[in-house]
Amino acid sequence: MSAAIVLLLYTTVAAAYLPRLGRRAADWADRAPRLAIALWQAAAVSVVASAALAGLAFAVPAEVVGHGLAGLFEACAAMLSNGSGLTSAGVAALLAAAAVLARVAYCGAIVLLRAGAERRKHAAMLGLLGRRDGELGAMVIDYDERLAYCLPGRHAQMVITTGALRTLTPEQVAAVLDHERAHLRGRHHLVLAAGEALARAFPGVPLFQQARTEIARLIELLADDVAARRHPRAQIAAALVRLATGRVPGFTLGAGGETALARVHRMLHPEAPLGRRERLTGLVGVAVLLMGPAMVALVPGLSSFLAHHCHSLLTL
Template structure:
């Protein structure tokens, strides 16, 4: 009964090697959408290794689970997994991995609940700062303007997503810069980047000692901004998008010698003004295909004994 152990070793190897290989890659900033896909495949492979190892360990430890997992399998396939030869570690492994899965789900639920709470608080603040006048009816628009002396803008997702922008930002941004800002935020909404951020934050908070999840969270926060920048720049130009970023963040100290929060903004502006060459289409397709094979590998490892028995 070595398949669960092999799956755990494969998951650990993927968790250790993949972030190091991606950190050395020089194409991530050039192709953020492909990089997002690769990172998702890596994390999916790690989680899949744990899930398959848990399932096979549980099947080895308890006859009831084995009956459900191998309900339609021929006797030769069941014998190929040597489930009866499993030691006492099978039940402990299955329980540990099951608790890890439940903990991951709990962290994801907590993150979603917190995000919804923050969204409700911002909408309540919006109603206070921009109340309806007597006799005015609520209009479902995608742009809300607030009085404010500081240039700021943010996207409120939900059933009726809205871009909130202050009057100071409107005075600073020209028409095409405002369109680029709107396109940037729409890029986040269309690609559902909020769910990527929720999942990465849940894993990083739930398992803070596992470096692959911390790297996953950091890269998601960086790459989603680059991907949205590219979407805006394709429609309104890189210079216009870069100027919109500068106008919004110039008074926040992010361009000084000692930038505080949002230190990634200068790198984003530099990337927009000096765009790197994109990878050839065939290269992008090859990276996408190879990344898609990463989660397939644990499935192949799990099914090898059964396939051998059938062959």
């Protein structure tokens, strides 16, 4: 019971207040976008896991675990077959935990299926309206608006318009396409889909809403950093300025967009990367967020297990 209460308290507090900590660490996040993405993901997963584990911890008494794995399986089998050992409150807790997980799975499936359908339609349109440029490794569309984006998924490809090609220098074009290539290689669309699924599953929860926004922003920073390994930052910044007003389809990933101007400043005025100690602190934070709920749920059972078996050994 105590574990369930702790998990529920953590779920409530973390869902409401972790976004505030994330906003305070925005400068830190910009210096290590990959690590920051992992932290936002871990925070979201920890809240969902805590909510589900709270129901399980409430329904399965700690003393059941204390009799060992075989005893736990027997008790769970009895609960599933005839409901023995389950109170009405325990049944409600299990149903609530199952509902949380089912909601996440349902929304995740909806997000992926809808995005997949839109991308297939767009890929078919590109096949009719675009032409493949082997030298660029991208699909070129005859369109005056300056756009550069990638279409992820099964029909993955990079797209650039003739308007962008007329505006950008060859070096800037190469930098922009490397930015888009980073999105495709990193499968960033799946990261975005996970954030979108949680935000849709639980609308109004501050953590999930903020995580979706921040992860989308940080993914663009990460792709910029990958492109900066091969191209001068000034070239990337100049390309971003020229692509800033372009609006790409919502189911794609584009180099321009609303965050472009802020990213220009970041490219032109880079901050020092995180030190080893700071990165280690971030990794520890990811581990704590991911493992913490499971540890809280397991502690009462493990304590009961040790007490039961130590008592058995002492009586021999």
